Amino acid sequence: MSPIVATVDSHAPTGTALRVVRRDGTVSPFDLDKISVALSKAFLAVEGAGAATSARRHHVVGELTAQVESSLRRHARADVVHIEHVQDLVELALMRGGHHKVARAYVLYREERARARAVPAEQPAEPGWTRVERLVADAVEGVADVSAERVLAEARRNVYPGITDEELATALVMSARTLVEQEPNYSTVTARLLLDKLRGEALSHLSAGHHQARRSELDYPRYFRDYLRRAIDLELVDPELATFDLDRVTSAIRPERDLDFGFLGLQTLYDRYFLHEHGTRFELPQAFFLRVAMGLALREDDREARAAQFYELLSTFDFMASTPTLFNSGTTRAQLSSCFLTTVADSLDAIFQSYRNNALLAKYSGGLGNDWTPVRGLGAHIKGTNGRSQGVVPFLKIANDTAVAVNQGGKRKGAACAYLETWHIDVEQFLDLRRNTGDDRRRTHDMNTANWVPDEFLRRVEADADWTLFSPDEVPDLHDLYGADFARAYRDHEAAAARGEIAVFRTVRAVDLWRRMLTMLFETGHPWITFKDPCNLRSPQQHVGVVHSSNLCTEITLNTSADEVAVCNLGSVNLARHVTEDGLDTARLERTVRTAVRMLDNVIDINFYTIPQTRRSNLRHRPVGLGLMGYQDALFTLGIPMASDAAVEFADRSMEHLSHHAIAASVDLAAERGAYESFPGSLWSKGILPIDSLGLLAEARAGDALDVDLSSTLDWAALRERVRTTGMRNSNVLAIAPTATISNICGVGQSIEPLFQNLYVKSNMSGDFTVTNQHLVRHLKERGLWDEVMVADLKYFDGSLTEIDRVPDDLKRLFATAFEIDSHWLVDAASRRQKWIDQAQSLNLYVAEPSGRVLDELYRHAWHRGLKTTYYLRAKAATQVEKSTLRGTDGRLNAVPVAEPAACRVEDPDCEACQ
Incomplete structure (x- = not known):
């Protein structure tokens, strides 16, 4: 049962002179909020957090808190009251209110805590339990605010005589994931336990000699050779990968990065991405990233060096290739385009x-x-x-x-x-x-x-x-x-x-x-x-054709015709990995972007083309689409609310840097490998960059139909001249895709999306996952506000902080959810990005209270701001948070790869078809 003691380490004193004496004799100011929290925890422990009880609980707790305060003020002597007396009055208020089950649980808990203070509990290890304890201890090592004892206690409830090793591994994962709701850091613990399960599955499948190795003792280079041999034998991987200098390429592997995943990310890889034989996974995370990197380096002069460079980008989550590239790179059918x-x-x-x-x-x-x-x-x-x-x-x-x-x-x-x-x-x-x-x-x-x-x-x-x-x-x-x-x-x-x-x-x-x-x-x-x-x-390629449509997710704007099928090759920079509290890390961003553009350009030459029209257009124009994800996470790090001028400015400046580096990288590739075939006559060849093409749109619109900011901060004149004289390797370079699945892998918010909710259940092919905004949790912990009552309140108020009185206003602004943000802010930020992008961006719009007038104004605003496309319109009525307990709903551990959901339903905020 959860603690239900009115503690005295106040975070917001009520202003009363009343003080509380603790059991150790210390005296602290009385805090009425602590009474409310204690009562809420008591009810939660007995009744849970179901929707049917939440409204009643809020009302009853308010009345009982007032009763306890009144009693304290009547009976306190010299404005001082002992903690035991406070608890007695809480118990009395529960009994007088007819809440007998809650009062009984409260009494039992007080007795249990009293015994615990008198004699610390010690539980001897059960026979055969030693490896489990060691495994859980490894899983919680270095993770803040988690406890091996809590995981083990939960696991003991699910263990029975004769349980198999596989069932025990699953039980451990399930035990840890039930704690994610109360402490998001258990997501890391759950991922590590899932990693052990995966490691056992993969290594025992490849070789008995690997099976007993602990995580810290795993010989990844040796494993990778065995894995590669088996994958080639099964005709899953291109035999060309075996011709690499494996000693050199495997020296790049960083086994410790297996520990960087959250549960959702690793489960997603397990279910959908890792190579398997009849459902048995034998590809571990770093082998997966290295296989993808080697596949993208096949045509490089120094394949091993480039593979290591690509691996570094993927395994650190600085950049992630799109899902088709992750699925198929290095395989026998390397269809890598999105x-x-x-x-x-x-x-x-x-x-x-x-x-x-x-x-x-x-x-x-x-x-x-x-x-x-x-x-x-x-x-x-x-x-x-x-x-x-x-x-x-x-x-x-x-x-x-x-x-x-x-x-x-x-x-x-x-x-x-x-x-x-x-x-x-x-x-x-x-x-x-x-x-x-x-x-x-x-x-x-x-x-x-x-x-x-x-x-x-x-x-x-x-x-x-x-x-x-x-x-x-x-x-x-x-x-x-x-x-x-x-x-x-x-x-x-x-x-x-x-x-x-x-x-x-x-x-x-x-x-x-x-x-x-x-x-x-x-x-x-x-x-x-x-x-x-x-x-x-604004198309750089208007000299060779017409853009007749966008793609599945509205971010691609390429020419099509009867004999050319346009192809785009996608990947996304993780912006969250390129900011600090001091701002954008431009040097790191430049390194990431230059390598990422090279990886995307390689896709075009390596690609497996299923129809001739795609090969013709892709080799002739060589378009790629570098985008971004983790934008909201970056704003959280910077402390900037999404609905603010500062966020719009950050969207502008971050996209300017990304665009500048991407265009420069394509110019460098043109100098090394030659410009794309249809470069002559393009806007690029005339020195017209995306920022310049806004003039063409303004000229066509005339009058006041275009309202776009034209500010810039970088040296575009020098780059413009390099583009004109050296050429571009790629006809198109930039496009912001939805990134739903790959952002899950990296553990950040998707694309340029605002925060959906601070606490919700995410459903996808891998099951249901508790998603908690860890940035918010960190801030709440710093202010002493993260507890079971906060979790229950977040559920009750659909992941919103607005109605939770004890949350400060600055956090409410910073962590406002998508439906609390006027979508005009999203359009304005998108407009600032669009001026730097040669293609488009997948932009969802959110309207809490839609009406004809509101929608008319919003979409005309998007047109006037020069946007090329919009994506889904999200209406609040179509989105509801699960208000019952989230425990036990996090993922299907034994799922096998099956069909992924269709792209982007109205009630589903994810598009997983491209990314």
Whole structure:
């Protein structure tokens, strides 16, 4: 049972002259909050923290606290009261209130503590328990605020005669994870116990000689040789890895980094990433990172040195490659790219070829973005049969089912996003695709959808003008036009329709269509709002093609055509590893970024291409997408609230440094390896960098339709000249992806997301995990506020600090959750980043109390701020925290790799399809 004694080490005295005498004779000021906390703990110990009891508990505790205070003031002599008398009055108040079970538990606990003070308890070790005690002692070593005794006590409850070694290992992990809710540092302890379980599984599978080695005694180089030999024999790993100088490359391994994982991170790797034979994992964490690093270094001149350099970046969590790269690097099918963008032409052959391409691309873990705008609309004429088209929707239904059927090599469900321009005649049916009502044959419940919105439409919305919908077979030029050229051609087609020269069209009020777009976005989370003109006007590659869509997660903006499928190769810098309390560590960031860009460029040459269109475009343009994660963690380290001018400024400056180093790294690679093939004629070749391309967008918008900060701090002039004269190795360099899974591995917040909640249960393929904001816990501990009552209050108030009176206002501001932050702050920070990025960013927006006016204002704000894309709209009603106890809900320990959830449902804040 939890301590329920009203202690006297006050953190916030009430101002009363009343003092409390402790058992050791010391005297401290009386603190009313301690009475409230003691009573709350008493009720929690008996009733738990269920939703049905939380509201009642808050009310009852308030009344009882007032009663105890009143009694103390009446009976205290000389303004001094003994601690035992305080406890007597608490007990009396419980009895008078009819809370007999709570009072009885309180009495028993007082007696138990009295005996403990008199005679320290000693429990002899059970036979065969020695190794377990040693293992748990190793697991808690160096971890603050954890106790081996608590883990062992919990484990004893689950041990029975005849338990197997495997069951005992699982019991230990389960025992430690039940304590994570009360003390987040037990996540590290749980991970270490899981590591021991994994080590036993892997080493016994490879060689009996490894099995008995303790963690500190593990010969990692020897193990790696055995592991590599087995993986090659099983045809899981490329035999080329065995040709490395293994003595040299394994000397880079740092076994102690196995201890750096949290439970969620290691469990995620165990379930989804580590190589296995019939479900038995034989790949340990550092072997995993080295295998990925060696796979990315295969074409390097000094392979061993580069592999060690890449390993260092991955194993320290300074940078993490995307999930497809982690899955497949160094394997026999090294499909390492994350995202693929296609355009579907308007013919039956092309449509069904697109299904085949989607299946092949998805098979090896790629996310898909499909541009469906060219496909003629409902009622359009079919020349070959002299019939009428059913429009694009029936074909989208097949694309949806194809994505579900091809589940990325059995590792996670296939995921695709369909894009349609706002002028398409079928756009209103497109908006309904994710609804749960209506004709199910015209619904795509598993596929994401996105609106590809031209600036002309939003100008019509702001002017409250009409908007005309067309079938693309009659206005095919609109698909490849943007900016002023699109606006002129669009008006010409409207005039032609008015003259009767176009057969299939419909005129609607632009504001009405906009409202319906926002309504569907709120109701279903789809289609997302993405902006065609900024993506094209600022594209470095506008000389060779048009950006017809984004990708699965709205951060990639690459050209597509009938003979080129765009490919992007992703990875993310862990920003949390590059800040200190003094600010951004620019030297470390530069080292990380330069190595990361080299790793991403290597992906392009090593990659296994499943269709020729991807090889053609990737080798010709060589795009990569370096992003970031751990942004919120960095703000916590700096003590900057997300909703502040300082956070917007930090978003600007950190992205400026990242962009500068990434572009410089690509220039260095161009000097070493040559510029990409289509460099001549690009914006890069003209000395126009991302910050400069904002001028092109401003010129096209004219007037006041663009409101963007243009400040900078670095020497861009010198870099601009180097880019122009030396060239770029990569047509595109920067893109901020969601990073849901890889941020779990690194133990930081995903991407540029605000804090979701301070305490919640995260559900993914690996099970349910208690997630507690460790930055908050550290601050609460420093102020003496972290206890069981705080945990219960966080659950009751959905992970928010706002309603918890004893939390200081500065912490409430710093640790405000996503729905407590006005999303205009998120848009403003994204706008500052966007000026440095040649592609886009996956930007979720959060609205606690959505309305038509609020959403209209927010999305117009995003357009005026020059954003290229937005991602999910999160509404608070779709997100609820588990209010019952979280104990025992953390993960499935014996899970085998199965299909991963589809990308980003409305109620799920994670997109795991690319990252």
